[in-house]
Amino acid sequence: MSKEIEFQFKSPNDSPGYLLGQLTMLWQRKLKTVLDPLDLTQTQFVLLAALGWLSKKNNTVTQVDIANQSNADRMMVSKVLRTLEKKNFISRQEHQTDTRAKVIKLTNAGANVLQTALTVVENADKDFFSVLGNNLSLFNQNMFNVIEQNKEN
Template identity: 75%
Template sequence: MSQEIEFHFKSPNDSPGYLLGQLTMLWQRKQKRVLDPLDLTQTQFVLLAALGWLSKNNNSVTQVDIAVQSNADRMMVSKVLRTLQEKGFITRQEHEKDTRAKTIKLTSSGEIILQKAIIEVEKADLDFFASLDTQLPSFNKNMVQLIDKNSE
């Protein structure tokens, strides 16, 4: 005999986690379409963008800074940054004060590819979220609230 599986939510459309998962997959597909021609993955773009943001106010951005800014696992950040270095988009050098840390900088080709990627990703985002229209600021505020509440 099989027993009936019970769900808290009446349907998938009542489950915020299920809906977030579906939305994330659709969004990632759109991002992949614009990042593939630039030879970047979504993760590589996020880390380059984090480095770009952090570099505006800090000349010695570390891998830890990038991991914190992007809510990413430190080991994964290290591996992805190695790949970005192999592609010639970043340099990794010993930190002048902390010998355990690496200072990460964009190369000129990294700056060029990041700028191209930002333009494409922002266009894709505006298109993807266009149906929210005037509700977009509220949607963003709710996402920030969830990130803040659930960050470790």
């Protein structure tokens, strides 16, 4: 007879990690549906959106800035940015003062696809999270708190 497995949680629905995993998979599936027609993956969208946000405040956005903004691995960001450059959604230019860094900019095609993607993703988010009703702000604040508490410095 095999050893009985001990779980800290009485059921999967008591486990925040399990529930977050389930929620994430469902949400990613929904986003895939709206991003596929734009020839974007969710990761590509996230990095384009990070670039869009950062570009509003700074003309010299670097790969490191994008990685930090999106809480993403720098090597993965590098690979995805190369793909976005091949799709002509971004350009990479030499940094004026840091020879190791590249300045990342949205192209016109990238700005157009990002604007369309923002619309479809924001509408998908509204639909997906509509079940929360008036609790959406509290849900968002709780997610933000968990993210801030667990960020690597």
